Amino acid sequence: MLIFKEIQLLPEIFLGISIIYLIIHGTFISVNNKYLLIQNSVLYLSVLIISLFCFLLINNTIECNDFQIFNNTIIIDYLGSFSKILIAIVSIFCFLMIQRYLTVQKINYFEYSVLILFALLGIFFICSSNDLITAYLAIELQSLSFYIMAALKKDSAFSVDAGLKYFILGAFSSSLFLFGSSILYGVSGTTNFEDLKNLFFWVYSSYDCTQDASDYTFVKDVFINGGLIQFALSFIFVSLLFKLAIAPFHLWSIDVYEGSPSSSTFFFAVVPKLAIFILLVRIFYSSFFEYTAKWRYYIVILAVLTIVVGSFAGLEQKKLKSLLAYSSISHMGYTLIAFSTGTFEGLQMLFCYLFLYMIAGLCIWSIFLMLQLKYKYVKKQNKDLADLSSLSKSNNILALFFSTVLLSIAGLPPMVGFLVKIGIFLVSIEVSMYFVSIVSILCSVISTFYYIRIVKIMFFENSTAGKLYQPIKSHISIVIVCLFYFLLFLFINPTLIYLFSYKITLLLTMTMM
Amino acid sequence: MTSSILLLKNYFHSNDLLFFNEYFHLNNSLFYSEYSVILIFLFVAVLLSVVIVALSYILAVQNPETEKLSTYECGFEPYEDARHTFDVKFYLVAILFIVFDIETMFLIPWTNVLGQLDIVGFWSMIDFMFELGIGYIYIYCVGALDIN
Numbered sequence: 001m002l003i004f005k006e007i008q009l010l011p012e013i014f015l016g017i018s019i020i021y022l023i024i025h026g027t028f029i030s031v032n033n034k035y036l037l038i039q040n041s042v043l044y045l046s047v048l049i050i051s052l053f054c055f056l057l058i059n060n061t062i063e064c065n066d067f068q069i070f071n072n073t074i075i076i077d078y079l080g081s082f083s084k085i086l087i088a089i090v091s092i093f094c095f096l097m098i099q100r101y102l103t104v105q106k107i108n109y110f111e112y113s114v115l116i117l118f119a120l121l122g123i124f125f126i127c128s129s130n131d132l133i134t135a136y137l138a139i140e141l142q143s144l145s146f147y148i149m150a151a152l153k154k155d156s157a158f159s160v161d162a163g164l165k166y167f168i169l170g171a172f173s174s175s176l177f178l179f180g181s182s183i184l185y186g187v188s189g190t191t192n193f194e195d196l197k198n199l200f201f202w203v204y205s206s207y208d209c210t211q212d213a214s215d216y217t218f219v220k221d222v223f224i225n226g227g228l229i230q231f232a233l234s235f236i237f238v239s240l241l242f243k244l245a246i247a248p249f250h251l252w253s254i255d256v257y258e259g260s261p262s263s264s265t266f267f268f269a270v271v272p273k274l275a276i277f278i279l280l281v282r283i284f285y286s287s288f289f290e291y292t293a294k295w296r297y298y299i300v301i302l303a304v305l306t307i308v309v310g311s312f313a314g315l316e317q318k319k320l321k322s323l324l325a326y327s328s329i330s331h332m333g334y335t336l337i338a339f340s341t342g343t344f345e346g347l348q349m350l351f352c353y354l355f356l357y358m359i360a361g362l363c364i365w366s367i368f369l370m371l372q373l374k375y376k377y378v379k380k381q382n383k384d385l386a387d388l389s390s391l392s393k394s395n396n397i398l399a400l401f402f403s404t405v406l407l408s409i410a411g412l413p414p415m416v417g418f419l420v421k422i423g424i425f426l427v428s429i430e431v432s433m434y435f436v437s438i439v440s441i442l443c444s445v446i447s448t449f450y451y452i453r454i455v456k457i458m459f460f461e462n463s464t465a466g467k468l469y470q471p472i473k474s475h476i477s478i479v480i481v482c483l484f485y486f487l488l489f490l491f492i493n494p495t496l497i498y499l500f501s502y503k504i505t506l507l508l509t510m511t512m513m
Numbered sequence: 514m515t516s517s518i519l520l521l522k523n524y525f526h527s528n529d530l531l532f533f534n535e536y537f538h539l540n541n542s543l544f545y546s547e548y549s550v551i552l553i554f555l556f557v558a559v560l561l562s563v564v565i566v567a568l569s570y571i572l573a574v575q576n577p578e579t580e581k582l583s584t585y586e587c588g589f590e591p592y593e594d595a596r597h598t599f600d601v602k603f604y605l606v607a608i609l610f611i612v613f614d615i616e617t618m619f620l621i622p623w624t625n626v627l628g629q630l631d632i633v634g635f636w637s638m639i640d641f642m643f644e645l646g647i648g649y650i651y652i653y654c655v656g657a658l659d660i661n
Binding site: 027028 | 644647650655
């Protein structure tokens, strides 16, 4: 029952209040003479909070309408709600996976879980923002929590280094976003996405009705016909591409992913990409759609550059984390191709690919976190590729799952990664981007090499002795088994993802007209 | 003499300046009337800084010598570098000052318009101050405000 419109934001309000409570709870228990270690219990409390958030969100879900609340700065529609549910479920699994890692690495701050909750609050606000200022504030909330999460391991110079690099690059890209927003405000007088849509959705190249008023030629040429607006949009675009680690703005992500503690890298790689893409879709498909025709070709160049960089630079990586970082860079290149098509199917394939990217990323990083070396683990947290040698002899099923997920990411049948990659190439061919499709297919083949190299190291290496690994508890491995089953089942019957992405795209484009 | 100047002025105003005015609308342009002052201010500031630095470089008598350029240690030779590692507590104090200063900055206009706001406006500010108060309790209990 709707008491007032703002009750739609109840899940976020609940999350905010529980974060505040958790800070007080953690502070008053851990800052004592006894210095109790409460990081485990705070982590499980965070899992409980996110589950309750999920419940409130599912309770609140609107099927086919959208609300704009808080003076039209927050929009509640199906896209936002669905992505929030997906991100919340993925982060529940993230929390459960990192519990053992935090205990072994002796990250004893209870603030770690609170920071993850803050970042999730920021991500949820990005998913449902309808205004440039709201989007900027939510991006900053998420980014600040991520900067601290990257640098939290104070005794490791790598971690502090990664946090510093992430902070500088993230602050720079947020300032670019602000600059673009300020120019947009100067041109149009509003920061609201809905108002910008009403102003700029269809931009006619010749204003015949105002042709007689010759006083306005200067205004028309500079402001309306696209010069200044494209200038501002390019700043906003570059800022969001920085956050997604797309070439040539990808250089920070390698060092940050490698230096941060693996639990933070888990979050960086999996969770925020969907939110930033939702923001991109809201700005560039819903507000400034006509300008798509003008910048499409430049974005495609960036996408191809990203795929090439991700494929070729991953070939000579010897550490597993850097390899997964480069693979996530190349995945963002594929999604950018789908984003730049501008068609209905392109948008649908974009969402399909992002959902699959999150699930496959969750699987891969969970396996990465579960593999703990028995000796010398704490000193050497970043795995070399050679550490995985003869994993098939010590843990056959895990090696099999690892190979399957890797081949799904590479895009080989019979896993669902093949279907979504085919989908991306189909939509790019549909808009006649033939050269782009050829180049990215070839680079996809090249990147398959470093996935198969891991499979070869695990199964066919001729080493005399492999490394020993800690045993894995069964309640953690259920997550891996379920995701593995998903990846295989969705190949046979991918209706689940197709239906959700189709519904999202339909409801998004329906409100545009 | 004056008639020729008048003629020149008329010619100047008639052709070029009219075109200039009509294209850029300098007479009735808000942009020009509001921002030209700032442009003049910028030029004067740059000019003043350049003049001061240039004059001080030109007019000073410079005869550098190693003894004159070394660090001063009140009579004897300095035995170690005067700089030491930056203490983080200064940075922490600066950051915390910024946070609570921004809170004060938000309080001031709120107190001015509180009479025209309804009950939601009142409780929004109380909620904001409560959240910053939680942050303050956290800082106090963790020990970031201790000087040692």
